[in-house]
Amino acid sequence: MPFSTGIAPPTKKTFEVSVYTAHTAVRRGAGSVALAEVLTSLRADGAREALAFIGDSYNAASIGLHRKLGFQHVGTLKDVGEKFGKMLDVIVMQRTLTFEKPAGEATKT
């Protein structure tokens, strides 16, 4: 979805991405394929930056997936999420789409 800072209209160059895999299919490569396809499509549409907000600093799978697809950890929002009554950090990861593609990201023809 287009990202909004709250102080300006959503930009068409920066998008928030989010990928979910069925719990019966985790760690079989589906998340990598889905996220790579999203990045390829965003790049083809002229997007420049992709952001991921990962709702728990202990979410190793999501952090690992995004790192594998070239995202970098750019910040941690402290105690802004809540799950089952427990406050959670949100990890922010960013991928610049104008750089060289990482392995695994397809070339759109």
Ligand SMILES: CC(C)(COP(=O)(O)OP(=O)(O)OC[C@H]1O[C@@H](n2cnc3c(N)ncnc32)[C@H](O)[C@@H]1OP(=O)(O)O)[C@@H](O)C(=O)NCCC(=O)NCCS
């Ligand atoms: C995060 C999620 C989408 C990953 O999907 P997936 O299909 O399991 O991911 P893949 O099999 O393509 O794995 C990609 C990489 O992620 C990392 N990874 C995946 N599962 C992991 C785990 N349980 N522990 C640590 N790293 C993990 C690895 O680096 C992996 O690469 P590798 O297998 O070559 O080592 C899936 O676990 C999920 O749906 N989680 C719940 C929802 C969620 O948190 N979504 C993200 C919202 S931003």
